[in-house]
Amino acid sequence: MWKWLNSYADPERSYNLAGKLLPWLACLAIALIGVGTTWGLLFAPTDYQQGESYRIIFIHVPAASMSMMAYVSMAIASFIGLVWQIKAADWAAASIAPIGAVITFIALVTGSTWGKPMWGTWWVWDARLTSELVLLFLYLGVIALYASFEDKVLAARAAGILAIVGVINVPIIKYSVDWWSSLHQPATIKITEKSSMPMEMLMPLLINIFGFGVMIATITLVRYRTEVLARNGMRPWVRALATKEVAK
Amino acid sequence: MIQFDSISDFFHMGGYAFYVWLAYGITFSSLAILIVMSARSKRKILVEIAGKIAREARLKESRGINSESKT
Numbered sequence: 001m002w003k004w005l006n007s008y009a010d011p012e013r014s015y016n017l018a019g020k021l022l023p024w025l026a027c028l029a030i031a032l033i034g035v036g037t038t039w040g041l042l043f044a045p046t047d048y049q050q051g052e053s054y055r056i057i058f059i060h061v062p063a064a065s066m067s068m069m070a071y072v073s074m075a076i077a078s079f080i081g082l083v084w085q086i087k088a089a090d091w092a093a094a095s096i097a098p099i100g101a102v103i104t105f106i107a108l109v110t111g112s113t114w115g116k117p118m119w120g121t122w123w124v125w126d127a128r129l130t131s132e133l134v135l136l137f138l139y140l141g142v143i144a145l146y147a148s149f150e151d152k153v154l155a156a157r158a159a160g161i162l163a164i165v166g167v168i169n170v171p172i173i174k175y176s177v178d179w180w181s182s183l184h185q186p187a188t189i190k191i192t193e194k195s196s197m198p199m200e201m202l203m204p205l206l207i208n209i210f211g212f213g214v215m216i217a218t219i220t221l222v223r224y225r226t227e228v229l230a231r232n233g234m235r236p237w238v239r240a241l242a243t244k245e246v247a248k
Numbered sequence: 249m250i251q252f253d254s255i256s257d258f259f260h261m262g263g264y265a266f267y268v269w270l271a272y273g274i275t276f277s278s279l280a281i282l283i284v285m286s287a288r289s290k291r292k293i294l295v296e297i298a299g300k301i302a303r304e305a306r307l308k309e310s311r312g313i314n315s316e317s318k319t
Binding site for chain 1: 249250251252258261262263264267268270271272274275278279282283286287289290291293294295296297298300301
């Protein structure tokens with residue numbers, strides 16, 4: 001039933017498909033983040049408690065939530081690569097890791113610059129912040145493991161196991177604000193009940209969350225294409241591309 | 249409706265300018281670095297592969313000359 005999917009694991013086909021999707025996703029990401037950020041910075045109403053400082057939320061929450069989403073995607077790809085030995089899935093996981101690390105870094109830094117004016121400190125060792133920092137180290141661990149082996153099949157297996165074990169950290173980040181007392185505020189957006197935010201603030205936030213997701217997908221495709229080329233350097237179609245690139 | 253009275257009012261961010269612009273600045277500069285590096289890596293890999301092809305061709309050629317000189 002799902003056999004047709006197999007053909008997309010073919011390196012050349014997935015390389016070309018990724019290339020076709022790229023410009024559309026890139027435009028969508030730029031449009032969403034452009035609208036969401038402009039809306040958030042200029043048009044969203046001022047917070048009655050936090051004043052204008054709360055405008056950091058329009059990048060902090062998208063970065064933080066998408067850092068977890070990217071991690072889960074990477075772990076799923078690693079799992080597919082480990083269980084069904086689909087190399088394309090390993091390459092996808094390797095492509096996501098550096099992007100996830102940058103997004104996690106952004107979540108931590110923007111949280112810090114928001115924490116300083118609101119809590120009076122750049123950093124506290126509470127559950128939410130610490131577990132998000134652990135997420136950054138997990139990403140760095142996956143990147144380092146994948147880079148440590150010349151044999152990339154072995155490298156993907158080592159990095160994949162770390163990625164899968166590390167998934168345990170994601171629910172810990174998500175529920176840390178409910179399980180332990182924290183300076184960090186609990187979730188603003190709730191799926192099952194009414195969000196504690198007016199529409200004029202919620203809309204740009206949701207647009208930016210979606211925009212960050214599409215941006216991560218776009219950069220993943222760019223890196224995936226490079227990864228496909230690097231791992232298939234012996235294939236004639238890659239060699240033809242290389243010869244053409246140098247001739248340019 | 250725009251929430252600020254003037255451009256300078258906007259940049260002032262109600263007194264939180266340093267924190268807000270630091271957050272946005274680091275976000276977009278680190279994203280820019282990531283995107284530029286990701287976009288450049290493709291050409292780097294292709295040039296590497298092309299170098300390998302050229303090296304293989306040279307090896308083959310010199311091997312060809314060597315075997316000719318022996319006969």
